[in-house]
Amino acid sequence: MKTKNILLLLLLVFAVAMVGCEGDEGPAGPTGPAGDPGDPGEDGTPGDITNCTACHASAEFEEIQAQYSYSGHALGAYVGYAGGRASCTPCHSSEQFVQWAELGEVDDAISSPSAIGCRTCHNVHETFLPADYALRVTGTVDMLFDETYELDFGDSSNLCAICHQSRRAEPNTSNPGETFDITSTHYGPHHGAQANVLEGVGFAEIVGSVDYPASSGHLNVSYTCVTCHMGDYDGEEAAGGHTWGVNYNSCSNCHTQDAIDTAMGAIEVKLDALRDRLVELGVVEWVEEDEAYEPIVGTYPMAQAQAFFNWIGLVEDRSMGAHNPSYVEALIDNSLEAIAD
Secondary structure, three states: OHHHHHHHHHHHHHHHHHHHOOOOOOOOOOOOOOOOOOOOOOOOOOOOHHHOHHHHOHHHHHHHHHHHOOOHHHHOOOHHHHOOOHHHOOOOOHHHHHHHHHHOOOOOOOOOOOOOOHHHHEOOOOOOOOOOOOEOOOOOEEOOOOOOOEEOOOOOOHHHHOOOOOOOOOHHHHOOOOEEEEOOOOOOOOOOOHHHHHHOOOOOOOOOOOOOOOOOHHHHOOOHHHHHHOOOOEOOOOEOHHHOOOOHHHHOOOOOHHHHHHHHHHHHHHHHHHHHHHHHOOOEEEEOOOOEEEEOOEEEEHHHHHHHHHHHHHHHHOOOOOOOHHHHHHHHHHHHHHOOO
């Protein structure tokens, strides 16, 4: 028994001595050999950052910004006047458009509106692939001139139609009757009803000697707005790409430049003739202060009000018939006939 106790005591003393003698940890030894390779990981996902460089590499992104600086949207000409007003929803400022796209309305006046920019039209990416344009809105468009009419170009051009459409129905649709009251010098479809012209809807289709076409040939062009307005960038003309100005080389598969110039010139002559007739009738006058022809507030025969609606809408379309040549020609010719006497 005594021998066992002595052995235990000696072991305890030895353990205490070892603890008391422990020093600082020495330096790490040399790196050992590499281990066996692990199992292969999963394939890369669309979120791979290499996909981002297709658009966001410095040179490409700066080029897009440079092109955009030539566009009318970048100039923000109407931001100060209408960009903060909720009644001008959704088109005159970046904030208006984003609120409308996300909420369906603009809650109130915007105190500090800004011009349309990249994040106005482009949302957070969905697939992170180069083909992902990440447009904020891509679906069908409810037309403002007729709440029951849904427009669908079937491509990214729907985004353009949200703003580039008529705000009002033509006079005999909104207020049918023998006469029509023009109550404002700003009366008309509103500035830029290009979607209506391209689709061939919403204007005053006065019955006359010229039939209205069933459809525009340009609706058969894939990416209708984008094909012509975002073609290859031409630095000398500041056209194409993100300028949204037409590079007419984009049209060369179907039209020669001479044919385009001739057709647009002929429409311009007809529009001027329609304007001059409206001036003769006292519906329109030149306003020196605004440097523009404007309607004179008053009550007019329905045909004259319709003819004015067509004239101002087609002038502010600014394509000189290029968006829908046969439809535009029918509108002008039949309007001229209706107010000839």
